[in-house]
Amino acid sequence: MSASLEKGIHALKEVIDAPIASYFNSCVHCGLCAEACLFYLETGDPKYTPIHKLEPLRRVYEQEYTLLGRLKKWTGLSKPVTDDELDQWQELVYDSCTMCGRCSLVCPVGNDIVYMVRKLREGMAVSGHVPDGIKGAAKRTVEIGGPMGLKWPAVANVIKKAEEATGLTIPVDQAGADYLVLLSSMEIVNFPEYLEALAKIFNKAGITFTLASDAFEATNAGIQIGNSDLARVIVSRIVDAAERLKVNNVLSPECGHAYMAVRWEGPNLIGRPYSFKVVHVLELLDELRQKGVLKVKDKFKEKLILHDPCQIVRRGGVLNAPEPLVQMVAENYIPVADKQMWNWCCGGGGGASAIHTEEAEALRAKAFGIKKRQIEDAGVKTMVTFCANCRIVMEEAIDHYEMDTQLLGLTELLAEHLED
Amino acid sequence: MQGSLIDSLARQGITRRAFLKYCAMLASMMALPPSAGRAMAEAMATARRPSVIWLPFQECTGCTESITRSHSPSIEGMIFDLISLDYQETLMAAAGHQAEEALHATMKSNHGKYLLIVDGSIPLGMNGAYSCIAGRSNVDLLKETASGAAAIVAMGSCASYGGIPKANPNPTGAVSVSDLVKDKPIVNIPGCPPIPVVMTGVLAHYLTFGALPELDAKGRPKAFFGETIHDRCYRRPFYDQGKFAKTFDDEGARRGWCLFELGCKGPVTYNACATVKWNGGTSWPVESGHGCLGCSEPDFWDGGSFYKALSMPADPLKLGGAAAVAGAAAGVAVSVANRVKKGAAKASHEKATLADLEK
Numbered sequence: 001m002s003a004s005l006e007k008g009i010h011a012l013k014e015v016i017d018a019p020i021a022s023y024f025n026s027c028v029h030c031g032l033c034a035e036a037c038l039f040y041l042e043t044g045d046p047k048y049t050p051i052h053k054l055e056p057l058r059r060v061y062e063q064e065y066t067l068l069g070r071l072k073k074w075t076g077l078s079k080p081v082t083d084d085e086l087d088q089w090q091e092l093v094y095d096s097c098t099m100c101g102r103c104s105l106v107c108p109v110g111n112d113i114v115y116m117v118r119k120l121r122e123g124m125a126v127s128g129h130v131p132d133g134i135k136g137a138a139k140r141t142v143e144i145g146g147p148m149g150l151k152w153p154a155v156a157n158v159i160k161k162a163e164e165a166t167g168l169t170i171p172v173d174q175a176g177a178d179y180l181v182l183l184s185s186m187e188i189v190n191f192p193e194y195l196e197a198l199a200k201i202f203n204k205a206g207i208t209f210t211l212a213s214d215a216f217e218a219t220n221a222g223i224q225i226g227n228s229d230l231a232r233v234i235v236s237r238i239v240d241a242a243e244r245l246k247v248n249n250v251l252s253p254e255c256g257h258a259y260m261a262v263r264w265e266g267p268n269l270i271g272r273p274y275s276f277k278v279v280h281v282l283e284l285l286d287e288l289r290q291k292g293v294l295k296v297k298d299k300f301k302e303k304l305i306l307h308d309p310c311q312i313v314r315r316g317g318v319l320n321a322p323e324p325l326v327q328m329v330a331e332n333y334i335p336v337a338d339k340q341m342w343n344w345c346c347g348g349g350g351g352a353s354a355i356h357t358e359e360a361e362a363l364r365a366k367a368f369g370i371k372k373r374q375i376e377d378a379g380v381k382t383m384v385t386f387c388a389n390c391r392i393v394m395e396e397a398i399d400h401y402e403m404d405t406q407l408l409g410l411t412e413l414l415a416e417h418l419e420d
Numbered sequence: 421m422q423g424s425l426i427d428s429l430a431r432q433g434i435t436r437r438a439f440l441k442y443c444a445m446l447a448s449m450m451a452l453p454p455s456a457g458r459a460m461a462e463a464m465a466t467a468r469r470p471s472v473i474w475l476p477f478q479e480c481t482g483c484t485e486s487i488t489r490s491h492s493p494s495i496e497g498m499i500f501d502l503i504s505l506d507y508q509e510t511l512m513a514a515a516g517h518q519a520e521e522a523l524h525a526t527m528k529s530n531h532g533k534y535l536l537i538v539d540g541s542i543p544l545g546m547n548g549a550y551s552c553i554a555g556r557s558n559v560d561l562l563k564e565t566a567s568g569a570a571a572i573v574a575m576g577s578c579a580s581y582g583g584i585p586k587a588n589p590n591p592t593g594a595v596s597v598s599d600l601v602k603d604k605p606i607v608n609i610p611g612c613p614p615i616p617v618v619m620t621g622v623l624a625h626y627l628t629f630g631a632l633p634e635l636d637a638k639g640r641p642k643a644f645f646g647e648t649i650h651d652r653c654y655r656r657p658f659y660d661q662g663k664f665a666k667t668f669d670d671e672g673a674r675r676g677w678c679l680f681e682l683g684c685k686g687p688v689t690y691n692a693c694a695t696v697k698w699n700g701g702t703s704w705p706v707e708s709g710h711g712c713l714g715c716s717e718p719d720f721w722d723g724g725s726f727y728k729a730l731s732m733p734a735d736p737l738k739l740g741g742a743a744a745v746a747g748a749a750a751g752v753a754v755s756v757a758n759r760v761k762k763g764a765a766k767a768s769h770e771k772a773t774l775a776d777l778e779k
Contacts, residue, residue, distance in 0.1 A: 007770075
């Protein structure tokens with residue numbers, strides 16, 4: 001009702017900073033980022049070249065902040081960015097970019113391309129060019145509390161079931177706990193075993209934890225949509241709860257972009273450092289493994305490969321924790337060629353999985369081709385991952401291709417084989 | 421002299437094997453396929469030696485010296501001896517009326533078939549009176565001889581482009597062969613003097629294929645004049661590294677660095693010296709420590725000092741200071757303007773709400 005091109009351009013002018021200026025100036029048009037992008041790789045369409053996805057941002061930068069660009073704009077050599085153009089770019093900025101950051105990793109001049117995609121989304125958001133799916137998720141998160149529209153009673157229900165299954169108490173709103181446990185809606189709805197697993201592990205390790213009734217959702221659709229104001233509202237809930245309950249740590253769930261939002265974007269959004277530490281669940285588990293608290297009673301026998309979620313591993317920096325944990329619990333772990341920071345995205349990160357248009361779904365299925373080959377080349381029937389979103393996206397794709405592959409969450413897999 | 425070339429060569433102590441090797445070398449130098457070497461050998465060995473008339477005009481005999489004396493006895497020299505050189509003032513035994521008779525007899529009996537080699541430029545001033553043979557001006561002689569020639573070879577820079585006689589102020593009104601003759605195929609073999617093997621290469625090609633080799637825009641055989649001295653110079657790596665001799669006796673000169681700053685014209689001179697070398701492959705000007713004069717290029721004599729570099733970089737320090745100041749000033753101005761603009765954009769930020777996502 002109030003989104004407009006002017007607002008979009010204004011937002012872009014606001015977000016363009018020194019890094020962006022130097023990135024655009026140092027791009028040597030080598031095209032290496034294309035080869036790093038799964039959407040280009042699987043479709044062969046050059047429009048999916050990551051740096052090309054930033055064209056509107058580049059033009060605004062050139063026209064507003066460079067001498068030559070201003071001259072070009074003034075003489076009509078460089079046309080201003082139009083609403084139609086942004087509309088056309090919506091597919092490139094949302095449907096075909098999962099913010100996986102592989103392009104930033106390969107750029108020979110060190111351009112952080114995914115950083116710029118995130119900034120371009122600021123302009124896309126307030127000019128009204130966000131896919132409805134992500135917009136809906138953002139709306140539900142701000143208005144109701146989570147991208148799926150879940151409210152506390154649903155969480156309370158999961159807690160009750162977990163307590164019944166494990167025989168342990170799961171504390172809520174308990175001040176002074178070591179860890180504030182966050183969940184993602186995916187876990188609440190689709191993988192409630194996660195909370196059970198966690199309760200068992202905490203109990204075994206003797207660590208205190210709590211959930212917060214006003215801040216249970218870790219995901220942040222404001223970041224996916226690319227609007228800092230909304231993202232700030234969402235992340236502030238967690239910060240407020242953590243500081244009110246005086247916890248030492250906030251435990252980010254397996255979910256990839258939730259970790260990115262709380263751990264890396266959060267302090268920048270609120271403009272100050274946290275008074276607590278943000279820990280990814282795998283970091284905690286690996287620490288417990290090293291301390292010898294985590295011991296398995298038996299091992300998973302089947303051959304399996306690991307899918308490293310981009311936002312946790314490549315972009316999040318949790319590089320070394322996952323593999324030893326998998327090796328601890330799996331007898332036949334087969335490392336894939338492109339692993340850890342070189343992993344290939346599931347195809348639905350960065351909000352893409354919330355877009356349910358036919359084209360977007362077809363594109364996601366196509367982009368899954370590379371994962372499909374990884375699974376087939378390794379000759380496995382099991383893939384382990386530690387991101388609820390990756391898991392959902394890949395499960396959809398596995399159904400689409402009618403593959404005989406099962407997906408497991410790493411935390412659950414560990415919990416299943418832990419010593420009692 | 422009678423008989424085929426191969427017999428004559430054998431009589432002079434040149435084996436068939438040496439001759440074949442030579443033909444293969446010629447073919448490869450002219451970038452012809454390997455089979456052309458054998459074809460050349462066969463054609464030259466059996467060919468009836470073509471009648472050649474050599475006319476010297478305003479020249480210094482350097483071109484003749486180059487061909488005949490460079491590294492005697494050479495196969496070039498042998499072949500040159502063994503074409504039917506029916507008229508060459510410097511080399512022929514006959515003189516006076518006898519010589520003129522020989523010329524006219526050849527022109528008559530081989531009309532339309534003989535090869536005309538010209539060295540020296542042709543003066544047009546004072547009706548051509550600056551240079552006469554047997555009472556006739558060079559320009560008359562050239563026109564008469566050229567009319568019955570199958571093709572003309574302009575030997576050396578004077579015949580090709582006017583050369584030193586044409587140098588400013590050109591008192592004799594000297595011109596090149598191609599300035600006067602327009603209706604015959606002409607090959608320019610410039611150089612002061614030209615490289616002997618280029619001459620024999622062109623002759624061999626003519627004998628083998630019955631046609632002149634492929635020429636460039638300045639009428640030169642591409643096979644020998646296709647690349648610059650600079651492109652093939654063994655000192656080129658020093659140029660690429662920016663290592664230059666500054667004087668003829670400095671450390672750089674002793675180390676054999678690039679002679680560009682001492683006026684070497686290699687970068688603008690098309691010739692084969694760097695690959696063929698001189699005096700039987702002994703050396704060539706740059707190898708002996710002196711820059712190329714560009715003697716095979718038109719009007720090389722009027723191109724300024726031989727010791728003036730083709731171009732010199734502007735004083736980098738002086739310009740560098742000014743550029744740094746200008747760049748810093750521009751940078752500050754742009755950054756201030758941009759900061760103001762971005763500041764204004766930030767100041768006028770309107771907090772986005774969910775409503776702002778909808779159009």
